[in-house]
Amino acid sequence: MPLLLLKQLPRFECLxxxxxxxxxxxxxxxxxxxHLLRTGDLIFESEACQLANSGISKGRFSIxxxxxxxxxxxxxxxxxxxEAGVTRATITGLLDTLEKDALVSRSASPDDRRLTLVHxxxxxxxxxxxxxxxxxxxxxxxxxxxxxxxxxxLVELLEKIQQGLGDDQGASPCSTANNSPL
Amino acid sequence: MPLLLLKQLPRFECLxxxxxxxxxxxxxxxxxxxHLLRTGDLIFESEACQLANSGISKGRFSIxxxxxxxxxxxxxxxxxxxEAGVTRATITGLLDTLEKDALVSRSASPDDRRLTLVHxxxxxxxxxxxxxxxxxxxxxxxxxxxxxxxxxxLVELLEKIQQGLGDDQGASPCSTANNSPL
DNA sequence: GCCTGATAATTTGGCGCCTAACAGTCCCCG
DNA sequence: CGGGGACTGTTAGGCGCCAAATTATCAGGC
Numbered sequence: 001m002p003l004l005l006l007k008q009l010p011r012f013e014c015l016x017x018x019x020x021x022x023x024x025x026x027x028x029x030x031x032x033x034x035h036l037l038r039t040g041d042l043i044f045e046s047e048a049c050q051l052a053n054s055g056i057s058k059g060r061f062s063i064x065x066x067x068x069x070x071x072x073x074x075x076x077x078x079x080x081x082x083e084a085g086v087t088r089a090t091i092t093g094l095l096d097t098l099e100k101d102a103l104v105s106r107s108a109s110p111d112d113r114r115l116t117l118v119h120x121x122x123x124x125x126x127x128x129x130x131x132x133x134x135x136x137x138x139x140x141x142x143x144x145x146x147x148x149x150x151x152x153x154l155v156e157l158l159e160k161i162q163q164g165l166g167d168d169q170g171a172s173p174c175s176t177a178n179n180s181p182l
Numbered sequence: 183m184p185l186l187l188l189k190q191l192p193r194f195e196c197l198x199x200x201x202x203x204x205x206x207x208x209x210x211x212x213x214x215x216x217h218l219l220r221t222g223d224l225i226f227e228s229e230a231c232q233l234a235n236s237g238i239s240k241g242r243f244s245i246x247x248x249x250x251x252x253x254x255x256x257x258x259x260x261x262x263x264x265e266a267g268v269t270r271a272t273i274t275g276l277l278d279t280l281e282k283d284a285l286v287s288r289s290a291s292p293d294d295r296r297l298t299l300v301h302x303x304x305x306x307x308x309x310x311x312x313x314x315x316x317x318x319x320x321x322x323x324x325x326x327x328x329x330x331x332x333x334x335x336l337v338e339l340l341e342k343i344q345q346g347l348g349d350d351q352g353a354s355p356c357s358t359a360n361n362s363p364l
Numbered sequence: 365g366c367c368t369g370a371t372a373a374t375t376t377g378g379c380g381c382c383t384a385a386c387a388g389t390c391c392c393c394g
Numbered sequence: 395c396g397g398g399g400a401c402t403g404t405t406a407g408g409c410g411c412c413a414a415a416t417t418a419t420c421a422g423g424c
Contacts, residue, residue: 024318040222114402136206143211145346164327
């Protein structure tokens with residue numbers, strides 16, 4: 001169940017040919033970029049696939065993971081949204097389905113009547129305990145083809161890219177519609 | 183506009199602590215995995231952000247890219263779906279909106295009346311010509327912090343992971359519900 | 365010439381995610 | 395006090411993605 005991406009990457013010679021049409025195309029950078037995109041997609045898909053067996057999506061899993069860190073300590077939807085990197089509206093939807101399946105429960109905060117407290121139910125905790133060992137084994141198996149040194153190398157390279165991403169976003173923020181040919 | 187991921191990765195000591203609860207958790211592998219997930223997410227977001235300025239989504243962009251390879255050569259929805267790695271139903275939806283914006287056009291095939299032929303309109307080709315230079319510069323800027331050697335290294339590591347992913351999927355295919363605690 | 369099966373595109377219904385707008389609650393400051 | 399932010403969670407509407415069912419067309423065996 002892929003989200004969207006080229007099924008097979010274009011060969012390098014195709015990129016070279018395309019570079020003739022578009023002088024701004026850097027074949028080396030584009031090739032690397034496509035590999036990153038493709039691998040990221042495969043990882044996402046693989047993770048979603050691993051979880052789908054138990055009928056929970058990535059989004060639901062994220063919520064359960066956050067709650068499972070401290071199972072007895074309720075959290076507000078806002079903090080879940082912040083930590084998951086998702087809007088509060090999305091959390092509302094996820095909690096609705098999770099609550100329907102009795103994996104989490106909502107209660108009102110006694111201190112602040114604006115707040116809702118989200119708890120992991122026994123059934124939810126049970127599900128996580130049943131799910132996580134397989135999940136972690138899956139994660140380990142994905143990286144089993146890399147040595148320790150290679151993993152460190154990979155993380156270093158990824159961090160460099162993340163650094164560049166941050167810089168770039170600062171240079172041309174998302175909201176500025178610098179060109180809108182449509 | 184993130185899709186879903188931990189906003190800040192857990193520190194390594196947290197992973198070590200979690201490993202006490204879950205013996206299957208390999209802290210080193212999990213940390214690397216989270217870095218991959220996070221970077222992939224940031225890249226996706228960055229790409230979507232770059233394109234959103236022109237009012238087109240990743241999905242629409244993929245279709246336009248596929249058509250733009252040979253602008254005068256129509257393609258069927260099925261082949262677009264195959265190459266984009268997406269279901270035909272999704273293609274139908276994307277083509278609907280693209281056609282509404284007059285970026286592509288549909289026509290019936292004279293040879294096989296089951297087939298629909300999708301063309302890039304002049305307006306669509308014009309949009310791509312206006313969009314792609316900036317897009318390719320964006321791609322190049324993302325990887326500007328990596329040297330050529332580092333890019334090659336990165337691609338090699340990613341390919342190793344992809345290899346492992348394929349193997350793993352063969353070992354435990356998606357459809358087998360080996361454990362369904364729900 | 366038909367029936368059967370394969371294939372093409374679409375429709376339907378659902379989930380996850382977003383933005384924007386909403387109503388309720390808190391708190392500070394005049 | 396009492397009003398104006400700033401915050402909460404939710405709703406409404408939209409898009410992208412999927413699976414499953416539907417309709418139209420082709421092609422092969424009898």
